[in-house]
Amino acid sequence: MRYFLAVVQHGSIRAAAEALLINQSAISRQIQSLEEEYEATLLDRHARGVRLTPAGELLFSAIREIGFASERAKSEISALQGLKRGHIKIHAIESMLQSVIPNVIEKFHEQFPGVNFEVILSGSDAVVTAVRNGETDFGLTLGTHATPGVKTIYKMDCRLTAIMRPDHPLAASRNLSIANLATWPVGVATRPTGTRQLFDDACRSRGVDILPKLETNSVELLHQFAFIQDAVVVTSDVVLAGSIKAGRLVARPLAEAELNSGSFEVLVMVGRKQTVAAERFLLFLGRAFERSPAERNGA
Structure with missing residues (x-):
């Protein structure tokens, strides 16, 4: 098998x-x-x-259900002992690994130090596939189209902002638009990521032509690019929340409605009964998703 x-x-x-x-x-x-x-x-x-x-398909489904039942039984036995042990597997896009997931794991670990985590960095499509196939307890990704066998249990607004150094000339403005960025070196995610799609849609609908100075699938490289003089990174403020909170970078909202239409989502497999450890962690994660960006990232 x-x-x-x-x-x-x-x-x-x-x-x-x-x-x-x-x-x-x-x-x-x-x-x-x-x-x-x-x-x-x-x-x-x-x-x-x-x-x-x-x-x-029938055999695969039966084997998978046996596996889920075994995991659940182990988890419930552990719960009888005060959730002293457990294992949680998460597939997530890199944006969620910068602040949200580490902060929630830290808070969860304070109460349940015996639970271990396996966190897999994946693209949005791979997260959905892992959830649908039962390869992970749950996934975190940027909002996707409805997928059979997968459901969303939590959502967090994903607003794209202009992120830059505090001494950047645009930092003094509280009302920016895509057009304001056209003459500055801009860093964005590569296609076909969800945030890049939102950015491209906004540029297209406003007739603004921006040739990015940097296109990358690395959140950390975008982070470092934002510290370059005169550079502007267009991404969610959640992604670089640590440096924004510390005052090393500032985030300025952008006026285009398209840039505020996305959402980060927690996905689970339809019909899968979560282990006790995963259920508890999802409650912690849900509370984090319900808070404001500042509260969510430890302010």
């Missing part, structure tokens, strides 16, 4: 073999043995990998 699950999760026998450090032939034999046992084809092979057949 382990090999079957690995093939489904990695999308091909080759990728599963590389992840498990075994020969492809060993996995193929195990899959063949399973198909003989169940008297059904479980995987359709194609050029880019494999996909589940209807019979394979």
Whole structure:
């Protein structure tokens, strides 16, 4: 069953073999043995990998439910002892790892020091996929289109702001627009991230042409770019909250409605019963999502 699950999760026998450090032939034999046992084809092979057949879908779902039940039982036994142990797995975009997740983990750890965390940095699509496939307890990402098998339980406004040094000429203004940034070196996320899409939509609708000085998928590089004289970074104030709170950077709101239409979201798999540890942590996370940006980041 382990090999079957690995093939489904990695999308091909080759990728599963590389992840498990075994020969492809060993996995193929195990899959063949399973198909003989169940008297059904479980995987359709194609050029880019494999996909589940209807019979394979049933088996995968059953195995996954057994795994969830086992995790839940361990968690409930631990809860009887005061939640002395536990394991929480989270997939999240980098924006959520800068301040929100570390702050919530710190507060949770104060009450439940025996619970361990596994946090996986992923892109938005990968977060959704991990949640849908039951590979993680929950995910944090920028708002996405509705996905079957996934539901949103918490939302936090994602407003894009102009972030810069306090001595930047634009820092004195409290009412900026995209057009005000056109003559300055601008740093933004790379396509196809959600924040970049919001930025591009705002520029297009206002007829403003901005050629970014820096495009990157690294939050830390955007952070460092914001300290360059005359540079402006367009991203959520949540992302660089630590430096903003410390006064090393300032965030100025932008007037365009498109830039305030996004949201960070906590996603869970539909029908999955969370472990006791994950349930408790989600309560902490929900409170963080409900607070103002300043409160959320430790002000």
